Amino acid sequence: MLAFLGRRLLSTIPVLLIVSVLVFLMLRLTPGDPAAILAGDQATVEQIAQIRTNLGLDRSIPEQYFIWLGHLLQGDLGQSFYYKTDVVSLIGQRLEPTLSLAAITICIAVAIAVPLGVLAAWRHGGWLDRLLMGFSVMGFSVPVFVLAYLLIWTLSMKLGWLPVQGYKRIGDGIGAWIYQLVLPSITLSVIYVALIARVTRASVLETLGEDYVRTARAKGLPEVKVLLRHALANAAVPIVTVIGIGIALLIGGVVVTESVYAIPGLGRLTVDAVLARDFPTIQGVILFFSFVYVVVNLLVDLSYVFFDPRIRY
Amino acid sequence: MAASPPPQDLSVEAATVIARPSTWQRVRANGSVRVGGTVLAVLVAIALAAPWLGTVDPSLFDPVSRDLLPGQKGEMTDLDGETFEHVFRFGSDSFGRDIYSRVIHGTRVSLVVGAFTAVVAVTFGVLFGLLAGYLRRLDGPLMRVMDGIMSIPAILIAIALVALWRGSLSTVVVAIAIPEIPRVTRLVRSLVLSVREEPYVEAAISLGTPTWKIMLRHILPNTTAPLIVQGTFIAASGILTEAILSFLGVGLPPDIPTWGNVMAEGREQFAAFPHNILFPGIFLALTVLSVNILGDGLRDTLDPKMARRT
Numbered sequence: 001m002l003a004f005l006g007r008r009l010l011s012t013i014p015v016l017l018i019v020s021v022l023v024f025l026m027l028r029l030t031p032g033d034p035a036a037i038l039a040g041d042q043a044t045v046e047q048i049a050q051i052r053t054n055l056g057l058d059r060s061i062p063e064q065y066f067i068w069l070g071h072l073l074q075g076d077l078g079q080s081f082y083y084k085t086d087v088v089s090l091i092g093q094r095l096e097p098t099l100s101l102a103a104i105t106i107c108i109a110v111a112i113a114v115p116l117g118v119l120a121a122w123r124h125g126g127w128l129d130r131l132l133m134g135f136s137v138m139g140f141s142v143p144v145f146v147l148a149y150l151l152i153w154t155l156s157m158k159l160g161w162l163p164v165q166g167y168k169r170i171g172d173g174i175g176a177w178i179y180q181l182v183l184p185s186i187t188l189s190v191i192y193v194a195l196i197a198r199v200t201r202a203s204v205l206e207t208l209g210e211d212y213v214r215t216a217r218a219k220g221l222p223e224v225k226v227l228l229r230h231a232l233a234n235a236a237v238p239i240v241t242v243i244g245i246g247i248a249l250l251i252g253g254v255v256v257t258e259s260v261y262a263i264p265g266l267g268r269l270t271v272d273a274v275l276a277r278d279f280p281t282i283q284g285v286i287l288f289f290s291f292v293y294v295v296v297n298l299l300v301d302l303s304y305v306f307f308d309p310r311i312r313y
Numbered sequence: 314m315a316a317s318p319p320p321q322d323l324s325v326e327a328a329t330v331i332a333r334p335s336t337w338q339r340v341r342a343n344g345s346v347r348v349g350g351t352v353l354a355v356l357v358a359i360a361l362a363a364p365w366l367g368t369v370d371p372s373l374f375d376p377v378s379r380d381l382l383p384g385q386k387g388e389m390t391d392l393d394g395e396t397f398e399h400v401f402r403f404g405s406d407s408f409g410r411d412i413y414s415r416v417i418h419g420t421r422v423s424l425v426v427g428a429f430t431a432v433v434a435v436t437f438g439v440l441f442g443l444l445a446g447y448l449r450r451l452d453g454p455l456m457r458v459m460d461g462i463m464s465i466p467a468i469l470i471a472i473a474l475v476a477l478w479r480g481s482l483s484t485v486v487v488a489i490a491i492p493e494i495p496r497v498t499r500l501v502r503s504l505v506l507s508v509r510e511e512p513y514v515e516a517a518i519s520l521g522t523p524t525w526k527i528m529l530r531h532i533l534p535n536t537t538a539p540l541i542v543q544g545t546f547i548a549a550s551g552i553l554t555e556a557i558l559s560f561l562g563v564g565l566p567p568d569i570p571t572w573g574n575v576m577a578e579g580r581e582q583f584a585a586f587p588h589n590i591l592f593p594g595i596f597l598a599l600t601v602l603s604v605n606i607l608g609d610g611l612r613d614t615l616d617p618k619m620a621r622r623t
Contacts, residue, residue, distance in 0.1 A: 015457075016464075018458060019461050019465060026473060026474065026477065137605055137606060141553075141601040141605050143556055143601070146597065146598060149594070152583070153587050248466045249466075251469070255561070270469065274473070275562060277476060282472075286469050286473060289465070289466055289469060290465045
């Protein structure tokens with residue numbers, strides 16, 4: 001297990017390196033002076049010259065990459081000229097709202113999607129199954145911001161149940177924190193529910209056809225136990241996998257959702273940075289989100305041992 | 314000892330084989346293809362006929378007719394300075410532009426973006442997939458790069474590239490297509506790897522057929538059906554991503570009438586005029602839905618292997 005853990009950890013390094021090369025090249029392959037782009041539109045000649053020497057822009061491209069990577073590995077993502085602070089602390093400040101939103105969304109999505117998927121597979125071809133499949137196609141097609149405004153319009157403005165916009169820190173009280181995040185989380189969870197429910201349905205459908213399920217039923221086990229202990233437990237690996245892959249969708253959704261609901265998180269930061277053409281911040285956010293995505297999927301891989309004892313590393 | 318079947322049985326076999334519907338017939342008979350295809354055809358017709366559907370120039374504005382509700386009458390001034398009466402079917406925005414005209418013309422932008430995104434992503438995906446699957450030396454490095462692209466959330470790549478290149482139709486299409494390329498590459502590569510083991514490819518190799526000819530004549534035709542399916546789904550997500558970019562203000566310039574831009578303008582006044590977001594939203598959702606349903610139908614009929622996987 002430990003040896004596997006080590007190997008699996010090592011295998012993420014090439015992927016992360018390639019991500020760093022891609023993010024590095026994104027800026028270099030753009031026409032124009034990278035130092036001027038990084039310094040922003042209002043930079044002085046001295047600031048641009050400062051960045052140029054800092055990044056070694058007078059050297060060859062590979063050398064520039066290694067200088068940049070060196071900064072990166074020391075936790076230096078550069079300075080944001082727009083926010084007048086270093087990018088690492090900027091990301092740190094914006095982390096809480098995004099993590100909160102993502103955590104609540106994942107909880108809501110899993111709590112809704114997995115039971116729905118199991119029930120749909122159980123009554124395969126029935127009304128719930130057809131409804132769920134229809135909903136999942138809808139979920140993939142309705143843009144998250146259209147859904148956001150529909151929910152704001154009905155739940156907040158017409159019915160007055162939930163706040164329209166804004167964010168309360170977890171320090172302000174758990175109740176207020178959750179109350180503010182309910183609407184954004186529901187919005188964001190729709191596409192995630194569609195994805196997870198679909199995969200749950202498909203993989204439970206498969207396990208329901210296995211011999212051990214027939215055996216379990218034949219020995220008179222209650223149907224609930226058959227579904228949970230035998231069908232769902234054996235279908236867990238693909239479900240966990242899709243939850244991990246879905247993080248990419250979630251990150252994309254976070255950018256939009258935070259923007260609509262005025263949540264001061266990383267997604268909002270991304271959009272503001274792009275509008276201000278603040279490239280150090282854009283690079284930092286992309287690197288951070290990709291790192292999270294790779295690490296989450298590493299954890300998902302490791303969790304297979306827990307969900308399927310036959311898998312031994 | 315088992316008796317060999319009489320020859321009549323064989324002819325019956327042959328007859329049933331001939332009687333099987335062709336792929337095209339199965340595609341046309343599929344319910345999802347019909348529903349999705351019909352809605353999409355209507356949208357294409359709307360896009361083509363946009364100037365003749367009671368629309369005005371989507372960039373025309375008249376400050377007198379600001380913030381009208383759907384169905385209200387107002388005045389509009391054309392570029393020659395002549396004022397005429399106009400019914401604002403979907404209302405007007407805060408500049409006094411006709412939302413109906415902007416939404417109808419926006420159909421053109423969305424469909425063009427969807428189609429071109431699919432074409433660009435599939436073209437490059439096929440190119441890289443063939444190279445990776447056929448030239449073993451390129452396989453490792455190329456697929457690692459694809460892994461890298463796939464580890465960056467798609468919307469972030471698109472946002473960053475548009476920000477760097479500044480928004481125009483071509484940069485937006487390329488920026489949206491790039492994160493879609495790895496999936497096509499993987500698909501083509503895996504198809505190439507299985508097809509190249511087929512006897513007819515081995516025969517072609519042993520006859521000394523040049524590699525490029527084997528790729529074009531023997532391998533590429535086998536990838537058509539799954540690529541059509543994949544291309545449809547890419548078009549759907551391309552339309553969605555373009556709308557998101559425009560909505561966030563980082564996509565096409567605001568003067569181009571796109572659904573995302575109309576909704577972005579409607580954001581500020583959403584509480585008072587929700588239709589500014591509602592109408593383009595309905596069009597957007599309907600378009601993406603029809604393309605997705607069409608894709609589901611195509612997948613079930615053209616690519617049954619994939620249909621069983623999902």
